Amino acid sequence: MKQGNMLAMILAGGRGSRLHELTDKVAKPAVYYGGKYRIVDFPLSNCANSGINVVGVLTQYESVLLNSYVAAGSRWGLDSADAGVFVLTPREKADSGLDVYRGTADAISQNIDFIDQYNPEYLLILSGDHIYKMNYDKMLQAHIEQGANATIAVRPVPIKEASRFGIMNTNEAGDIVEFEEKPAHPKSNLASMGIYIFNWKDLRKLLISDMKDPDSDHDFGKNIIPTMLADNKKLIAYRFEGYWKDVGTIDSLWEANMDLLDKKNELDLSDPTWRIYSEDASSLPAYIGPDAEIDRVYLTQGTVVEGMAKNSVLSTLSQVKAGAKVIDTVLMPKAKVEEGATVTRAIVASGVKIGKGAVVGSADSENIILVSKNVKGVE
Amino acid sequence: MAAKAFGIVTSTPRRVNVYGLQDYRPAGAFTFIGKFRVIDFPVSNFSNSGIKNIQVYLNKHPKALTDHLGTGRNYNLNSKRDRLQLFYCNHHMENEVYNTDVSDYLDNLTFIEELPQDYVIIAPCYMIYKQDYSALLDEHILSGADITMLYHKVNNAKDHFLNCRVMGVDQDQVVTSLEINRGNRQSQCVFMDTYVMKKSLFIDLVQRTAKYSSTYSLSQMLGVLIKREELEIRGVQHKGFFASVDDLQSYYESNMSLLDPKNQKDLFQDDWWIYTRTTDTNPSRIYESAQVKDSMIANGCHIEGTVEHSIIGRAVHIGKGAVVKNSIILDHAQIGDDIQLDSQIVDKYARITRTKELLNTPDELGYVHRADRL
Numbered sequence: 001m002k003q004g005n006m007l008a009m010i011l012a013g014g015r016g017s018r019l020h021e022l023t024d025k026v027a028k029p030a031v032y033y034g035g036k037y038r039i040v041d042f043p044l045s046n047c048a049n050s051g052i053n054v055v056g057v058l059t060q061y062e063s064v065l066l067n068s069y070v071a072a073g074s075r076w077g078l079d080s081a082d083a084g085v086f087v088l089t090p091r092e093k094a095d096s097g098l099d100v101y102r103g104t105a106d107a108i109s110q111n112i113d114f115i116d117q118y119n120p121e122y123l124l125i126l127s128g129d130h131i132y133k134m135n136y137d138k139m140l141q142a143h144i145e146q147g148a149n150a151t152i153a154v155r156p157v158p159i160k161e162a163s164r165f166g167i168m169n170t171n172e173a174g175d176i177v178e179f180e181e182k183p184a185h186p187k188s189n190l191a192s193m194g195i196y197i198f199n200w201k202d203l204r205k206l207l208i209s210d211m212k213d214p215d216s217d218h219d220f221g222k223n224i225i226p227t228m229l230a231d232n233k234k235l236i237a238y239r240f241e242g243y244w245k246d247v248g249t250i251d252s253l254w255e256a257n258m259d260l261l262d263k264k265n266e267l268d269l270s271d272p273t274w275r276i277y278s279e280d281a282s283s284l285p286a287y288i289g290p291d292a293e294i295d296r297v298y299l300t301q302g303t304v305v306e307g308m309a310k311n312s313v314l315s316t317l318s319q320v321k322a323g324a325k326v327i328d329t330v331l332m333p334k335a336k337v338e339e340g341a342t343v344t345r346a347i348v349a350s351g352v353k354i355g356k357g358a359v360v361g362s363a364d365s366e367n368i369i370l371v372s373k374n375v376k377g378v379e
Numbered sequence: 380m381a382a383k384a385f386g387i388v389t390s391t392p393r394r395v396n397v398y399g400l401q402d403y404r405p406a407g408a409f410t411f412i413g414k415f416r417v418i419d420f421p422v423s424n425f426s427n428s429g430i431k432n433i434q435v436y437l438n439k440h441p442k443a444l445t446d447h448l449g450t451g452r453n454y455n456l457n458s459k460r461d462r463l464q465l466f467y468c469n470h471h472m473e474n475e476v477y478n479t480d481v482s483d484y485l486d487n488l489t490f491i492e493e494l495p496q497d498y499v500i501i502a503p504c505y506m507i508y509k510q511d512y513s514a515l516l517d518e519h520i521l522s523g524a525d526i527t528m529l530y531h532k533v534n535n536a537k538d539h540f541l542n543c544r545v546m547g548v549d550q551d552q553v554v555t556s557l558e559i560n561r562g563n564r565q566s567q568c569v570f571m572d573t574y575v576m577k578k579s580l581f582i583d584l585v586q587r588t589a590k591y592s593s594t595y596s597l598s599q600m601l602g603v604l605i606k607r608e609e610l611e612i613r614g615v616q617h618k619g620f621f622a623s624v625d626d627l628q629s630y631y632e633s634n635m636s637l638l639d640p641k642n643q644k645d646l647f648q649d650d651w652w653i654y655t656r657t658t659d660t661n662p663s664r665i666y667e668s669a670q671v672k673d674s675m676i677a678n679g680c681h682i683e684g685t686v687e688h689s690i691i692g693r694a695v696h697i698g699k700g701a702v703v704k705n706s707i708i709l710d711h712a713q714i715g716d717d718i719q720l721d722s723q724i725v726d727k728y729a730r731i732t733r734t735k736e737l738l739n740t741p742d743e744l745g746y747v748h749r750a751d752r753l
Contacts (some may be wrong), residue, residue, distance in 0.1 A: 035662035259466075259665070269661035270679055270694070280657035284647055285413045285690075287640070290673040300662035301414065301678055313662075326609070 006140055006197070007325050008052045009088075010043050011104050012059040012066070012128035029057065030066045030126035031253070032332045032350060034269070035300035035315045036262055037278045039247060040070065042133070043126045044085065045276045048076040050136040051259035053083035054118055057128070058107045060089065060100060069279075076277045088114060092360070103218030109207040125220065127194035131256050133242040133267065133274055134195070139238045143197045149233040150203075152176065153195035155240045165191035166221050168237050176235040179225050192239055193244065196220060202233075213282040225359070243267035256349055257313040257330045260298045281316045291322060307337070315350075324354075329361070338377060346371050384498035384516050385432040386425040388418060388610060389480050389572065390468065391439070392596065394542045394559075395505050398627040399746040401724065405506030406624060407435075410709050410727075412637045414522035417624055419454075419655045420509070422463075423501040426454045427651050428512040431461035432494060435504075436483045441467045447656050454654040464490065473679060476594040484585045484597075486577075491582065499581045501597075503572035507622040507633060509651055510573070519575040524613040526580070526601070528554055529573040531621040536560055536567035542625035544570040544598055548614040558604040572598065580610075589722040591713035620645040631724060631744055634690050634707050638673060657747055660693050668699050677710075684714070692727075705741055723747060 029040035040057065047055050055078065057070055073079040074355040090100055101107035108115075108125070115123065122143070124136055134153070143151040154168050162183070168190045169178040178185070191350040198373050206224060210216050216223045228235055243266035245256040259265050269276055283302030288294055293308040302317035307324035314320070318331035323340040331337070335348040338356045346361040346369040354360055355377025361369045391406040391720035400409055407418030418435070425433050433451070444465070450456070451463030466487050471477035484491065491499075498519075510529065521528035530546055540560050545567040547556035553638065557570060576584075585644055588600040597607045604610055620642050622633030636642050647653060665671060670685040679694035684701030692709045693695070698716035706723040714720065715732035722739040725731065726749040734753040739745040747753060 038568050110419075116528045263664075263666070275659045276661070277659045280659065282652035282654055283638075284643055285675040285677040286663065287638075287643065287672070288671045289640075292672060294665050294669070294671050297665045298662050299665065299676070 005118075005120050006122040006124050006136070007054045007115060007118050007200075008043075008047050008057070008124040008126055008136070009058060009108060009115075010040065010057045010126045010128045011194075012040065012057050018132075026072055026375045028248075029059070031247075032246065032315060033131060033253065034257060035313055036280075037276060038069065039129055039131065040066070041076075041276055041278045042105055042131055043128060044070070044078070045274075046132075046134050047124075048078055048277065049274050050134075052124065052136060053078065053080065054120075055085045056088045056111060056114060056180060057085065058088050058101065058111070059128075064358060072279075075279055086114070094130065103216075104220045105207060105216075105224050106209055106218035108203075109211045109218070112204060115200065115204075123198045123200045123203060125194075125196040125198070129248050130193070130244060130246055131267065132193075132240075132242065133271075133276070134242070135274075136195075136197075139195070140197055142238050143235070145234050146174075147234065148197075148236045149199060150228055150235045151197040151238050152225070152235065153193040153240050154190040154237045155244055156189050157191045159186065159189045162186035162189045162191065164217055168192055170237050174237055176229065176237050179221070179229065181221055190239070192221065193239075193240060194220075203343055210245060211259075250347060250370050251268075251368050254330055257298075257347075258311070258328075260313060261296055261311060283317055288313075289322070292320075318348075327363070341375075341377070343371070345369065382430045382432070382513070383496055384430055384500050384512070384522075384575070385434065385494050385496045386421075386430045387499060387501045388421045388425075388433065388435045388504050388514065389501060390436040390483055391504060392480065392572075393475060393478060396542070397624065397630050397674065399411045399724070399748060400627070400630065403726070404440050404443040404747050405437060405504065407437075408440070408447060409421060409505075409624060410692055411507065411624075412634055413675055413690050413710075415653060415655050416444075417507060418444060418448070418504050419653050420507045422448065422451075422454050423651075423653045424502065424510050425500075426456055426654065428510075428514075429548045430492045430500065430512055431456050431458070432464075432496065433462070433556075434466060434487075434490070436466050436468060436480070436487075438468050438478060438483065441465075449648050449656070453656045455652075479594065480597040481585055481595060481597055481600075485589055488582065488585070491578070494578070497578055498575060499578050500575050501573065501581075505624045506571055506573075507596075507620070507624065507646070508571065508617060509619055509646055509648070510617060512575075516575055518615055519613075522552075522613055523611070525610040526574055526576045526612045528557075528601075528612060529617050530568040530572045531571055531617045532593055533567055533569050533621075534565050537562045537565050538567045538569070539629070540623055540625075543623055544572075544602075546570045546614060551591070552615070553611040554605055554614050557605050559596065566624060568614065568616075569621075569623070570598070571621065586667075607636075622656075627724065627744060627746065631707065631741070635688075635705075635741075638675065638688065638690070657731040658693065666699075669697075684716075713742050718750075726751075729753070 070085045073085040147186035151180045155176045169188045223332045247253040284363045286303040292305045299314040303314045306322040307320045309326045311328045313330045316333040319336045321339045324337040325342040327344045332350040334351045337354045340357040341354045344361040349372040357378040358375045468483040484521045545560045663680035668682045669682045675682045676691045677693040681696045683699045684697045687704045689706045696713045700717040704721045708725045709727045712725045713730045719736045723745040725747040728750040729747045731753045
């Protein structure tokens with residue numbers, strides 16, 4: 001790895017239990033979003049567009065699908081000689097047993113050998129369940145220019161909501177003076193985005209001592225950042241403006257999809273200088289039949305609409321058959337709504353069939369329904 | 380098992396002449412149903428048939444296809460044993476009659492000779508169909524014929540396929556004639572410019588043709604050989620979707636025919652992917668004000684107006700109140716608010732904002748040039 005280079009590690013985490021059955025078979029970052037993407041396409045594309053060549057994806061569970069998905073680094077252009085995307089699950093090592101990742105910091109600690117192979121100057125830590133476009137190289141420039149030991153990306157949130165987030169209190173120069181996790185009385189509205197840049201050599205030392213600390217939760221927010229603040233290290237806040245969405249729950253995943261229907265949506269996926277890369281299906285373009293009705297829809301290639309679709313996101317190879325109605329709904333890839341069925345305010349999981357004439361969801365439901373099993377038709 | 384044949388995708392023949400579109404790119408690079416290029420079909424057919432040494436010949440405007448095909452990575456030609464070769468052949472500016480497939484092959488004969496495969500399968504860059512070439516090769520070897528030619532039976536040859544060759548085939552599938560379709564009867568066997576033979580015979584024929592006439596193509600020479608009954612030449616009938624893109628009308632009709640779900644199912648099957656170069660374009664947005672029926676929409680579009688019985692390419696914008704009917708809009712074109720289009724082929728990057736109406740009929744098509752401002 002060339003001098004000055006930065007290696008990225010994506011904390012893809014565990015099962016994402018708040019996404020329920022969507023993560024039964026796939027890790028959270030592999031969950032579909034926006035018609036043709038998977039969540040992990042966003043950090044990976046951001047890395048590729050920011051000139052980062054080597055990316056580790058840290059995951060605890062169910063990695064077969066994620067592994068085969070990210071292993072084809074060519075999707076994001078991360079397949080040149082000095083590049084690669086690697087799924088890193090807990091491994092058995094010569095001097096220690098097989099261990100789960102005990103926390104975000106421990107996940108990095110357990111992969112020190114992997115990172116050392118590339119000998120990067122900087123390490124970028126990312127979270128795997130956020131939808132946003134960000135140039136990490138600009139963040140690195142700020143980190144270098146200000147001579148920081150660590151840089152944390154923050155975004156302003158409404159002060160009323162600030163107590164739901166990890167809040168960074170800064171001085172006038174933008175240096176972080178205090179970190180408060182979900183404070184009852186927030187002093188600032190700058191929420192951590194879970195994106196960190198560290199000088200690798202310094203972090204490496206901290207991680208090794210953190211591993212040995214029996215009282216530590218091995219977490220960046222709870223342990224590593226407070227330790228650095230206590231040691232009077234220079235931590236700076238890097239302000240991010242723009243679209244950012246946590247898609248950790250069914251409702252928020254649905255909302256993030258619905259945002260794409262909004263003409264004023266800040267998340268511009270059509271910018272040719274910052275494409276979000278994904279796998280592309282070898283399918284027909286979207287086909288809209290002679291009797292279809294289509295109103296405010298975000299749709300991608302391979303979609304077939306013969307019935308009615310309104311206020312909905314229709315993913316690759318999803319189908320709305322004749323007489324079917326899909327309203328305020330996300331159809332994930334290969335979901336099929338058969339003749340005469342009606343789906344309202346729902347996420348229909350990948351490959352799931354809604355049988356003929358079935359009715360799923362309702363317009364006044366409080367929460368979005370996740371349909372993860374086939375629904376029988378009503379004959 | 381290693382393939383016994385290599386593939387050739389021919390350059391655009393002289394008789395193919397698609398008004399407007401061909402000024403900017405060769406026939407193989409024409410956009411098909413908004414996201415494919417015509418050449419994706421022969422190259423995918425080869426790749427899916429396990430024939431992964433493919434030579435593609437280009438004569439004019441090589442940029443479009445070199446960009447598109449690249450190293451063949453998008454066509455599942457990824458292994459170190461696979462090879463997609465692009466040959467840019469010197470185009471004879473002084474006289475169009477010299478530009479034949481035979482002159483392409485003569486320019487590159489050493490690269491044909493050096494290939495280890497015993498057989499060659501030749502496919503055109505301008506025809507759209509699905510065919511398992513390895514099954515065709517097996518049939519060829521089993522029959523013992525010198526050459527096997529693929530044909531498609533049609534019932535509209537009086538006013539279609541007029542730039543194609545038609546062939547006579549007797550009840551034993553022996554080819555008895557091969558000539559240009561003169562439109563004198565409806566029922567014909569259209570030669571699909573697809574044929575199989577031994578590599579050694581191919582090289583021999585290329586050299587013989589050059590001696591016979593400097594202006595002859597290989598299929599013209601085949602016509603001579605069939606008359607002389609010199610070789611055993613057999614026909615194999617192709618079934619399924621077939622289209623030849625050789626003039627503006629056939630370009631239009633072949634695209635439009637894919638709006639029929641029956642043809643979609645025939646040409647696009649789960650076990651026979653048609654590959655193309657990905658552009659990583661985001662999905663399309665259909666607005667509240669839009670009405671879309673009986674159409675195909677590629678990715679990256681913003682549709683605010685009405686679209687009926689049309690094919691919309693990538694990243695096309697159709698403004699509010701605009702009405703697009705029976706038309707093909709190619710990538711990155713912009714149709715402004717309240718513009719009315721009927722039976723138009725709008726080339727890439729064209730922008731129609733001031734001309735309020737362009738109304739033609741499917742029999743008398745309109746064409747808007749690439750990047751024009753109307």
